[in-house]
Amino acid sequence: MVQIKVEKAKIDQKQTPLLVIGVFENEQDFQQSKELDPSVLAYIKETLDNKEFRGTFGSNILVYTLGKGPMKKIILLGLGKREKFSDELARVCAGKAALKARELGAREFSILQFSNLDEGLVEAMTEGMALALYSFAKYKASKESTKIEDITILINSDSPRFQSVAEKAAFVIESVNFARDLSNMPPNDCPPAYLASAALSLASDYGMKVRVIERYEMENMGMGGVIAVGKGSYNPPKMIILEYNGAGDGQKPYLLVGKAVTFDTGGISIKPGDKMDEMKFDKCGGCNVLALMRAVASMKLAVNVVGIVPSVENMPSGTSYRPGDIVKMYNGKTVEVLNTDAEGRMILADALAYGIATYSPKAVVDMATLTGAAIIALGSNVAALVGNNKQLTDRIRRLAEKTGEKMWDLPLYDEFHEQIKSTYADIKNIGGRPGGAITAAAFLSNFVNSTPWVHMDIAGTAWTQDGTFEKSYNPKGATGFGIRTLVKMLMEDEKQPAS
Numbered sequence: 001m002v003q004i005k006v007e008k009a010k011i012d013q014k015q016t017p018l019l020v021i022g023v024f025e026n027e028q029d030f031q032q033s034k035e036l037d038p039s040v041l042a043y044i045k046e047t048l049d050n051k052e053f054r055g056t057f058g059s060n061i062l063v064y065t066l067g068k069g070p071m072k073k074i075i076l077l078g079l080g081k082r083e084k085f086s087d088e089l090a091r092v093c094a095g096k097a098a099l100k101a102r103e104l105g106a107r108e109f110s111i112l113q114f115s116n117l118d119e120g121l122v123e124a125m126t127e128g129m130a131l132a133l134y135s136f137a138k139y140k141a142s143k144e145s146t147k148i149e150d151i152t153i154l155i156n157s158d159s160p161r162f163q164s165v166a167e168k169a170a171f172v173i174e175s176v177n178f179a180r181d182l183s184n185m186p187p188n189d190c191p192p193a194y195l196a197s198a199a200l201s202l203a204s205d206y207g208m209k210v211r212v213i214e215r216y217e218m219e220n221m222g223m224g225g226v227i228a229v230g231k232g233s234y235n236p237p238k239m240i241i242l243e244y245n246g247a248g249d250g251q252k253p254y255l256l257v258g259k260a261v262t263f264d265t266g267g268i269s270i271k272p273g274d275k276m277d278e279m280k281f282d283k284c285g286g287c288n289v290l291a292l293m294r295a296v297a298s299m300k301l302a303v304n305v306v307g308i309v310p311s312v313e314n315m316p317s318g319t320s321y322r323p324g325d326i327v328k329m330y331n332g333k334t335v336e337v338l339n340t341d342a343e344g345r346m347i348l349a350d351a352l353a354y355g356i357a358t359y360s361p362k363a364v365v366d367m368a369t370l371t372g373a374a375i376i377a378l379g380s381n382v383a384a385l386v387g388n389n390k391q392l393t394d395r396i397r398r399l400a401e402k403t404g405e406k407m408w409d410l411p412l413y414d415e416f417h418e419q420i421k422s423t424y425a426d427i428k429n430i431g432g433r434p435g436g437a438i439t440a441a442a443f444l445s446n447f448v449n450s451t452p453w454v455h456m457d458i459a460g461t462a463w464t465q466d467g468t469f470e471k472s473y474n475p476k477g478a479t480g481f482g483i484r485t486l487v488k489m490l491m492e493d494e495k496q497p498a499s
Helices: 038-049 087-103 119-132 160-184 192-206 215-221 224-230 276-299 344-359 372-378 390-403 414-419 436-445 483-493
Strands: 003-008 016-023 060-064 071-078 108-112 150-155 209-213 238-245 254-258 260-264 304-314 326-328 334-336 363-368 383-387 407-409 453-457
Touching: 003 119, 003 160, 016 087, 038 060, 038 071, 060 087, 071 087, 087 108, 087 119, 119 150, 119 160, 150 160, 160 276, 160 483, 192 209, 192 238, 192 260, 192 276, 192 304, 209 215, 215 224, 224 304, 224 326, 224 344, 238 276, 238 344, 254 276, 254 344, 254 483, 260 276, 260 344, 276 304, 276 363, 276 483, 304 344, 344 363, 344 436, 363 390, 372 383, 372 436, 383 390, 383 436, 390 407, 390 453, 390 483, 414 436, 436 453
Parallel strands: 003 150, 016 071, 016 108, 108 150, 254 304, 254 363, 260 304, 363 453, 383 407
Antiparallel strands: 060 071, 209 238, 238 304, 326 334, 383 453
């Protein structure tokens, strides 16, 4: 991954092949402008005066210094209107700068702080650049010819404090890109066993406890949901558990649960063929949970966290579960199966019930590409939150505003529980089209009891798809959505435990 450092330095002291300067719309003054060579500064001001470059958001123009100063070229980058500028826009602009630098063939470059210096700005700029430069080239014969190796953020204040911010951000970025790598992998190379091996490697590398529960053990334990969904595939299901103990045995852990359907055909209720290839991304929730465990362990956070990833492949075959089946779940409840494509909630339910019974967590968050209904309700750029604890939901939404990972909570009224009542079993696995994202959460609520719990439906945000708003730091494919927000929650918990 690219190395990003933060340095207090004047422009005329920093040797760099390329310098990026952010300019607000219709403004001529910018950070440290007086440190430029007078002739270069005069040319830039003339460019701004003539409206050749206005500083509109995301625009850029290349300026050659012709040996006047320690940099060879300057990119003027439009930051848009000052009054609208935010950390999220800084993240996007920094990503655009990195992509432009790569396009120009730079192996290193420097970039001025965009606006008034604070930790949020440095974090956002670091994230934007490093996340934008991600690429998934594992299966390409020809690799990128130009790879940016070093970036320096030039600031006008003491650097050690802000260098620490960039270093912490790097741990999170590495984990986001780890999740992207796993999520982007094709189903022929990433069955449940591959995710289990990835978890074993994480445990070895970062000193975590790991357990992989195999199919026959799950059968003996009564995990009927996971077994039912997984039995149609040649690739057996796995229940993957990672434990990180950073706060000692006296502290209750957070429980993170992630859906990992390594490929989802829909089973007997088979999906249409159009875009079925995207169903390799049905494992994104589980990949994100593995990445979250990597992040907290690499950062050595003083919290306890358990990550559980139920992983299956949902295939149609002579051994598949069927519409009309009644399945007994880990907590003893029975589920009438009306649609085998509502499989994610089946495997999450067992994982939630097992995790709560085993670890007595202080709070639970599950992440899942669960319903197309969430996309219908909120589009492809906002994740749905549904939970039983307003304080926890509000906390996640507040942190999501800082990370730019947009989320919105949906209500879990009693009426939605009525929709999933079954004639023949305790509950059924679909509640009809109305409120489909919420009825899926209502189903899951049967397996969390009174434990504070939030369900995060990332069906629209886990990868770039129809309707996805283009962001420089989200290249095509898996996004790792939600990881940065939940890491912030866990970092915050070192000081303020969740209720």
